[in-house]
Amino acid sequence: ILMMLDIPQERGMSHADIYYPNEDKECQFPLFNFLGPFRAEYMVVIYFIMFLSAVGITLGFFYRLATISFTITYWYIFLLDKTSWNNHSYLYGLIGFQLMFFDAHHYWSIDGLFRKKIRNSHVPLWNYALVRYQIFLVYFLAGLKKTEWDWVAGYSMDSLGDHWVFSPFRTFMTVEQITLILVHVCGLLFDLCIGFVLFFDCSRPIGIIFAVTFHLMNSQMFNIGMFPYTMLATVPIFFHNDWLRKFVNRYVPKFLYKEESLQYSSSCLYSKEEIKPEESKTQSLKSAIANATSVKNAPVKATFRHKVFAIFALLYLTEQAFLPYSHFITKGYNNWTNGLYGYSWDMMVHSWHTQHVKITFVDKKTNEPHYLRPTAWASAKRWSSHADMIVQYAQCIEGKLQEHGYDDVELHFDIWRSMNGRFNQRQIDPRIDLLSSDAKWSPFEDTSWLLPLLTNLSDWRTRMLQIENDLSSKDQNVLITFVADFPGLFLENYIPPDLNTTIEVLEGQIIVELISLKRNITLNVGQNITVPNGDYHNVYTVSSTxxxxxxxxxxxxxxxxxxxxxxxxxxxxxLLNETIDRNRPLHSDKEEADLVRLSYEHVFEQLRNKTIHELLELPSDYTIHNKNESNINWTNIRLQFETSMNRSIVKRLDTKVKWHERNLRLFKSFMNKKKKQFLRCYQIVKLAFKSIIHQTDFIQLVEDEINNVEEESTTNTIVTEESPPQSSSKPSSSSKKSSSTSGKTKKKHTKK
Structure with missing residues (x-):
């Protein structure tokens, strides 16, 4: 059921026409270079098959065919794009693969209605063992990965303590204590222990409470799709095998459900005692063993099929335990962290920040350098994190440049990143031509042109945080970027006109080249210099370290x-507080939230008719620092202020609205979002079949029948997070202009 909800959203079915536009606009990052997408209309059909397969698995309808078709289509789409890989997407694929071999359609399935042989028949115990083992590994290996010092010391998730889910703890704990103790230490202990706690009967009730709380908190803290709810759905896997049957027999009315006796299954292996005559069985055995009419399906000796599945189960268990630690084999996928992304279960252990990506190509005919936008042919940013995708992108760029007349070029990437709060540093050597023989990459060999993580500077993180706090306490508008660079390399940087910027050396020695001033200034530890804004400068590392x-x-x-x-x-x-006090006697029958909403409408009507200069009593010639009057868009500034104010009012209303009303609103918002996704899925599937049957242009059909359809304007909205409340009064000229601009932007974005 959760996969049926996930396919239109995170799998991308609702926007398959955008991901695969039938034109070679963007570079692809498949696991194997020979893999490629079909035309957009056929990709939509593949998504549709995957969705129907998920429905079939849920209902137990043509179960075996549904599991096979789901697994094939899911893994095909999964392997097409490495930029979207993550641990839970990998987990979904593994569970789909397991279901192909499971007998999950023996109970409450449509197949069971037509095939009496499998109806209510036993399910082999190894089916339960395999999926329990898989979920146990997700927890336990994630815990083992969290034993790294970065996690234990609290550097991995250093900003989660501010989240609202921890608000009850902030009454007696600081944000730093919450981040270290609750997020990191308790997260480590939870992952290591929860699998064992859920496995044993005596501790399972406690484990259920902790697991449900943990995953519900994750659903609020992280934007990770259906994964928290999927893990919630896997908690009953650790229950006794017959828990659902007992629950139904006890709580479902008899007129809705009629209990049927169990049957033996040829997939299971029985002892002779289990299949002996009914009168000789013990009472406990009678409750667990099926009726005697199906005894012919009860093998007591292992057949070839049993042996094959036993070997398969053992191999699968071994492979899943070995794969997360197979980094010594797949050396090409190792960088600052080990292992191919997606199957290592190192969830949330590493937080990344990409500071800067520069792509330079040199035309060898003219020896002239040119610069490319990093997202020119790749909207996804994850390619810059991994050597294999960097090589794929470089090769793709080479082909794109040839289409534009550049047949012989050098290509250089300069990628600056930070991991877990460390210095921003280079990830690859910018001197390497990624199209030359020096930029070799193999999945089984170390990548020589990757630069190492400067772990010897990790202790600087505490000092960096202290420096940042000290400077921010003096001026909240200060921004600080910490940089580390290798000897013999230099950083080219541009300072926008709005910024007043200084450089200060913390370790080593640098030379700052002020290009426009034609000056070189050497700086040692503790020295600083102000660099001119609106210009480039270079920073050379001249120290030996x-x-x-x-x-x-x-x-x-x-x-x-x-x-x-x-x-x-x-x-x-x-004005809002004054209006609320004035309206309270006049509207004593209204709830507090409705009173705030009504009062804000009145305030907004008062503000709408005045310019921002009139509201804030600014001089007519008032300008913002480093900006000319012609460069100041007061309309946009006004809209930003109103949007921020609306968000503030929404938060204020949330404190006034009763919790069940707030949850109902969130549920309605979720359902509306899903409704739109499923509606668009239906539309593009219909157009895909129409395109295939009539041999028409699918993308043009989508453009004509979906994208160009004007959305009906919503009414009766009072306060939303992004738009100001609508007033019935006639808007001023500035409001008309703002509305028109907003409309054009929205239409352009939709078309894009």
Whole structure:
């Protein structure tokens, strides 16, 4: 059932026409280079087959065929795009693969209605053991991966302590304590222990409470699709095999469900005592063994089929335990972390921040350098994290450049990343031509052009945090970037006109080249320099060891806008409180949330008719620092302020709305989202078959019949998170202009 909900969303069925547009616009990142997508209309059909297979598995209808077709289509789409890989998508594929060999259609299935031989027949115990083992590994190996120092010391998820799910704990714990103790230490203990706790009868009730709480919290903290709910659905796997039958027999009314006796199954292996005559069985054995009419299906000796499945189960168990630690074989997939992404179960252990990606190609005919946008032919950003995808992207770019007349080029990538709060540093050597023989890559050999993670600088993280806190306490508008670089390399950087920037050396020695001033300045530890804005500069590492330095940015323009926002917020909040006090006697029958909503409408009508200069009493010639009057879009600033205010009001309303009303609103929002996804799936499936049958252009059909259909404007909306409340009064000219601009932007985005 969860896969039926997941396929239109995370698997991408509802937007398959966008992912596979029938034009070679973007580069592909399949696991094997010979894999490629079909035309868009056929990809939609493949998604449709996968969805129907999920329905068939759920209902037990043509179960064996459904599991095979689901597994083939799922793994095909999964292997097509490595940029979307994650652990839970891999888990779904594994469970689908297991279901091909399981007898999960022996109970409450449509197949059982037509095949009396399998109806209510036993399911082999190894089916339960295999899926229990799989879920146990997800927990236990994730716990083993969390024994790394970065997780134990609290560097992996350093910002989760601020999340609202931990608000009850903030009454007696600091954010830092929540992050270290609850997120990291308790997360480690949970993953290591929960599999064992759920396995044993005496501890299972406690395990259920912790597992349900853990996964519900994850569903709120992380945007990981159906994974938390999938793990919730796997908790009953650890129960006794007959728990559902007992539950139904006890709580479902007899007129809705009639209990039928169990049957022996040829898939199982029985002892002679289990199939002996009914009168000689013990009472406990009678309750567990099937009726005597199916005894002919009860083998007492292992057949060839039993032996094959026993070998398969043992091989699968061994492979799943070995694969997450097979990094010494798949060396090409090792980088700062070991292993091919997607099957190592190192969930949330590493947090990444990509600071900068620069792609340079040099035309060998003219020796002239050119720069490419990193997302020119790849909208996904994950390619920059892995050597295999970097090589694939480089080869794809080579082909794209040939189409534009560049037949002989050099290609260089400069990728700066940070892992778990460390310095931003280079991930690959920017001097390597990725199209040359020096940029070899093999899945079974180390990648020589990858630069190592500077683990010797890991202890700097505590000092970096202290520096950041000290500077932020002096000025909240300060932004700090910590950089580490290798000897012999240099960083080319551009400072926007809005930023006042200084560079300070923390370790090593650097030379700062101010290009426009034609000056070179040498800096040692503790020294700093202000670099000119609106210009490029180069930072060379000249020490024999890696250099460490920090950029300190002060965006005066943002500071001015924040100051204006504070004035706008205080003004709006004061008017709102006054209006609420004035309206309360007049609307004593209204709930507090309705009163706030009504009062905000009145305030918004008052503010709408005034310009931002009038509201904030600004001089007519007021300008923002480092910006000319012609560059200031006051309409956009006004819209940003109103949007931020709307978000603030939504949060305020959430505190006034009763919890069941809030949950009902969230449920309705979820259902509306799913309704739109399923509706679009239905539309593109219909158009895909129409395109195949009539040999018409599928993408054009989608453009004509879906994308160009104007959406009906919603009415009766008062306050939403992104749009201001609608007033019945005639808007001012500035409001008309804003509305028109917003409409054009929305239409353009939809078309894109």
């Amino acid at each position: 890696p250099s460490c330095y920090m950029y300190v940015y002060l965006n005066q323009s943002d500071a001015d806008i924040v100051h204006l926002w504070d004035r706008f917020y205080n003004l709006t909040d004061r």
